[in-house]
Amino acid sequence: MPAEPLVFQSGTKSAGLELVDIYLWTFKRFMEDKALTKPLSRLVYTNLKTARTNSVSIQSVASRFMELLGKLPVPSAEIMRQAQELRDFDEADACHMWCRDHPTDAG
Incomplete structure (x- = not known):
């Protein structure tokens, strides 16, 4: 917003x-x-x-994105560990929110 x-x-x-x-x-x-x-x-x-203009097709955006990714350094083991922690947290939070919003009928 x-x-x-x-x-x-x-x-x-x-x-x-x-x-x-x-x-x-x-x-x-x-x-x-x-x-x-x-x-x-x-x-x-x-x-x-x-x-200077750029195309906005999905293919052109993907091409520019892949070019950018190719220039990034390989992430360290520590960065990969932190990324996994964030993914785990996001997944747990998403599951918690879904369960909160969709309670099951126990009987």
């Missing part, structure tokens, strides 16, 4: 939303091969050649 409540508002009340709308509209026109003014063409060209 966010620390502050979410505020939904019209793009006319937010310069940031207006900019996003302009970018989306411009790139949609570009992708549809519709005419763009010279300044908008420059905006598209600049973003296509200099902006």
